[in-house]
Amino acid sequence: RQVxxxxxxxxxQQIDPAGRHRIDPDHRPDTNTKQPGSIPPAPEVGRLxxxxxxxxxxxxxxxxxxxxxxxxxxxxxxxLTTAQGTPVADDQNSLKVGARGPALIEDFHFREKLxxxxxxxxPERVVHARGYGAHGYFETYQNLSHLTRADIFQRSGEIxxxxxxxxxxxxxxxxxxxxxxxxxxxxxxxxREGNWDLVGNNIPVFFIQDAIKFPxxxxxxxxxxxRAFPQAQSAHDNFWDFISLTPESMHMIMWxxxxxxxxxxxxxxxxxxxxxxxxxxxxxRSTFVKFLWKPKLGLQSVLWNEAVKINGADPDFHRRDxxxxxxxxxxxxxxxxxxxxxxxxxxxxxFDVLDPTKLIPEEILPPLPVGRMVLDRMPDNFFAETEQIAxxxxxxxxxxxxxxxxxxxxxxxxxxxxxxxxxxxxxxTHLPINAPKCPFAHFQQDGHMAMHNPRGRVNYQPNSxxxxxxxxxxxxxxxxxxxxxxPKQRLRPESFADHxxxxxxxxxxxxxxxxxxIIDALxxxxxxxxxxxxxxxxxxxLMQIDRAMxxxxxxxxxxxxxxxxADAALPAQDLPLSPALSILANGPxxxxxxxxxxxxxxxxxxxxxxxxxxxxxAEGAVVExxxxxxxxxxxADGTMIxxxxxxxxxxxxLFDAVALLLDADGAAMLAKSLxxxxxxxxxxxxxxxxxxxxxxxxxxxxxxxxxxxxxGMIPLDGTNAGDFLRACRxxxxxxxxxxxxx
Ligand code: HDD
Numbered sequence: 001r002q003v004x005x006x007x008x009x010x011x012x013q014q015i016d017p018a019g020r021h022r023i024d025p026d027h028r029p030d031t032n033t034k035q036p037g038s039i040p041p042a043p044e045v046g047r048l049x050x051x052x053x054x055x056x057x058x059x060x061x062x063x064x065x066x067x068x069x070x071x072x073x074x075x076x077x078x079x080l081t082t083a084q085g086t087p088v089a090d091d092q093n094s095l096k097v098g099a100r101g102p103a104l105i106e107d108f109h110f111r112e113k114l115x116x117x118x119x120x121x122x123p124e125r126v127v128h129a130r131g132y133g134a135h136g137y138f139e140t141y142q143n144l145s146h147l148t149r150a151d152i153f154q155r156s157g158e159i160x161x162x163x164x165x166x167x168x169x170x171x172x173x174x175x176x177x178x179x180x181x182x183x184x185x186x187x188x189x190x191x192r193e194g195n196w197d198l199v200g201n202n203i204p205v206f207f208i209q210d211a212i213k214f215p216x217x218x219x220x221x222x223x224x225x226x227r228a229f230p231q232a233q234s235a236h237d238n239f240w241d242f243i244s245l246t247p248e249s250m251h252m253i254m255w256x257x258x259x260x261x262x263x264x265x266x267x268x269x270x271x272x273x274x275x276x277x278x279x280x281x282x283x284x285r286s287t288f289v290k291f292l293w294k295p296k297l298g299l300q301s302v303l304w305n306e307a308v309k310i311n312g313a314d315p316d317f318h319r320r321d322x323x324x325x326x327x328x329x330x331x332x333x334x335x336x337x338x339x340x341x342x343x344x345x346x347x348x349x350x351f352d353v354l355d356p357t358k359l360i361p362e363e364i365l366p367p368l369p370v371g372r373m374v375l376d377r378m379p380d381n382f383f384a385e386t387e388q389i390a391x392x393x394x395x396x397x398x399x400x401x402x403x404x405x406x407x408x409x410x411x412x413x414x415x416x417x418x419x420x421x422x423x424x425x426x427x428x429t430h431l432p433i434n435a436p437k438c439p440f441a442h443f444q445q446d447g448h449m450a451m452h453n454p455r456g457r458v459n460y461q462p463n464s465x466x467x468x469x470x471x472x473x474x475x476x477x478x479x480x481x482x483x484x485x486x487p488k489q490r491l492r493p494e495s496f497a498d499h500x501x502x503x504x505x506x507x508x509x510x511x512x513x514x515x516x517x518i519i520d521a522l523x524x525x526x527x528x529x530x531x532x533x534x535x536x537x538x539x540x541x542l543m544q545i546d547r548a549m550x551x552x553x554x555x556x557x558x559x560x561x562x563x564x565x566a567d568a569a570l571p572a573q574d575l576p577l578s579p580a581l582s583i584l585a586n587g588p589x590x591x592x593x594x595x596x597x598x599x600x601x602x603x604x605x606x607x608x609x610x611x612x613x614x615x616x617x618a619e620g621a622v623v624e625x626x627x628x629x630x631x632x633x634x635x636a637d638g639t640m641i642x643x644x645x646x647x648x649x650x651x652x653x654l655f656d657a658v659a660l661l662l663d664a665d666g667a668a669m670l671a672k673s674l675x676x677x678x679x680x681x682x683x684x685x686x687x688x689x690x691x692x693x694x695x696x697x698x699x700x701x702x703x704x705x706x707x708x709x710x711x712g713m714i715p716l717d718g719t720n721a722g723d724f725l726r727a728c729r730x731x732x733x734x735x736x737x738x739x740x741x742x
């Protein structure tokens with residue numbers, strides 16, 4: 001039956017124009033505007049190349065016309081337009097014959113909209129696909145002109161804009177944050193003499209010594225090609241097969257099986273440039289350097305059992321943490337340090353400084369602090385900045401140079417190559433996030449999406465017109481003049497042959513709790529390998545590193561007879577221990593930047609809550625309230641306490657310490673709630689410091705937790721918030737691991 005169509009004009013249902021999404025014009029960041037709590041970012045340096053469409057690096061929403069005028073993008077104005085600027089009359093209905101169609105191909109707005117949508121995705125990074133970035137600045141501590149002519153290190157107090165992207169390695173873009181994995185720590189410094197990319201990790205060594213093995217290593221860790229799983233995990237046969245056949249990876253294996261691979265937050269991680277680089281001074285004298293980032297808030301990791309649960313409760317745990325910290329003005333900070341050494345040191349050191357599977361212990365070569373980095377602004381747009389940023393190890397300014405580390409040499413090819421694939425055009429440096437902020441001038445032209453081409457007649461040099469930029473042998477980047485010699489061959493140097501000594505040094509420098517975590521991690525990962533032969537081959541390597549560790553792993557895996565130790569080109573030496581390698585031996589001993597979760601119910605006293613809030617906030621910690629209902633809880637004095645979370649959505653794994661402010665009725669009620677029971681039992685099992693009012697006892701008892709179990713259980717009596725905070729500063733009550741397997 002034909003029904004007469006009722007024509008609905010969707011436009012009448014639109015939001016009131018006043019309520020439409022718009023960008024507050026005052027929101028546009030101005031590079032000269034002081035932000036509260038931060039020092040002003042560096043002024044833009046010089047002018048960019050002559051261009052008709054230059055975009056200000058700090059502002060993704062504005063473009064500049066030839067006459068210098070600024071154009072706003074669509075989101076800044078009231079009238080919706082096509083990408084061509086044509087005002088749109090109807091964005092709710094496609095153009096049809098009659099009300100019921102068919103649709104007409106002449107509907108350019110509809111086709112343009114779909115066309116653009118269809119092409120929104122770009123390939124994710126082949127590694128480090130999941131990442132999160134922020135803007136900030138680097139402040140140079142002192143003049144280092146005696147070491148390097150890099151402009152960034154010439155003046156104390158120099159401020160250089162930076163963009164940092166943290167990442168996991170193996171997982172795809174949509175994977176979870178708490179994978180057991182290396183974390184990328186990539187920093188782009190927009191210096192006055194070009195971009196410097198320090199593309200590092202939170203681990204100072206790498207799996208392989210030669211870049212030719214990188215594709216194999218990455219294939220092995222990524223989901224297996226036939227079944228396309230497991231996602232973002234190294235716990236599978238292919239990874240451990242490759243590793244067990246690659247002894248040079250053993251040092252790195254100790255690191256990724258340690259707590260370093262499950263950081264509590266990006267803010268609590270170290271960063272490392274990994275390779276040996278060179279600093280070069282104005283007289284072309286070279287000093288070797290390794291770069292290290294030290295977090296001001298100290299190091300902290302989660303337990304594996306926590307990581308698994310965090311991934312379920314909040315897969316965005318790390319990115320949310322960075323977002324919240326920066327948005328609330330708690331800007332994370334790292335100190336840049338340099339380990340500096342000359343050829344004599346390199347010759348006398350036990351290992352080859354070109355071998356990226358080795359580190360130089362800080363006890364042997366104490367690092368020199370050279371500056372600090374503060375992250376103080378989130379990107380305006382994730383895609384435009386965090387996704388499109390292109391890091392390349394080849395980006396070094398004059399005064400910084402490469403060593404012959406074969407991994408670094410291979411990386412210098414791979415990063416440029418991958419950007420072309422990912423960003424689709426050799427003009428990716430025209431994107432504001434990748435463009436230098438210093439003057440630049442060259443004759444590269446054309447190509448997809450060219451935003452600034454040479455203006456006028458001259459696009460080459462030398463030319464007779466006396467125009468255009470020329471090279472400058474004095475200011476330009478000069479490679480340090482080394483004199484490589486030797487036959488052309490494919491060979492690993494003998495100086496790269498010791499694969500076990502530093503692995504042993506790392507393991508033995510850990511505290512007993514950290515050693516236990518390594519054993520648990522190895523056991524877990526190898527238990528996921530279906531091929532017994534792979535497990536046994538790995539245990540044979542562990543025998544070379546530490547026999548007792550190997551035996552414990554074998555015992556937990558149910559391997560009855562120990563294999564022979566793996567053949568080693570060089571047997572492990574007993575190196576001096578390096579306490580700097582342990583997280584727990586270098587605890588922050590404060591609670592700044594950490595999060596207290598306070599579980600409340602109706603009928604509680606507000607005075608205690610306010611006391612806790614004031615005490616913890618004064619420490620620089622965040623306090624979040626969890627209640628049975630997200631609407632909050634009604635206090636004894638009748639006031640409403642708003643909650644940040646409902647108990648069902650806020651398990652204790654999301655907090656560094658917990659407080660239970662409950663009366664007996666509330667505790668008895670929560671003792672029947674599974675999320676509340678998990679909240680306390682997990683907090684206890686994860687060795688968290690727990691404060692509790694006397695009324696909370698029934699909830700604790702329901703989980704078999706004694707209120708006086710240990711020094712991490714703090715009864716709250718309304719006067720001792722300070723004692724509770726002091727207990728929280730140690731972060732965990734590790735003695736509990738003697739009774740509970742973590
Ligand atoms: Fe790499 C990305 C760090 C070895 C090839 N790498 C990438 C990122 C980081 C690192 C942090 C993400 C950058 C971003 O956030 O966009 N990579 C390292 C470190 C290594 C290392 C510390 C060893 C010391 N990488 C390495 C080798 C190769 C690559 C040996 C190849 C020969 N890496 C790449 C890449 C990526 C990349 C394929 C993927 C996305 C990208 O570059 O931009 O080119």
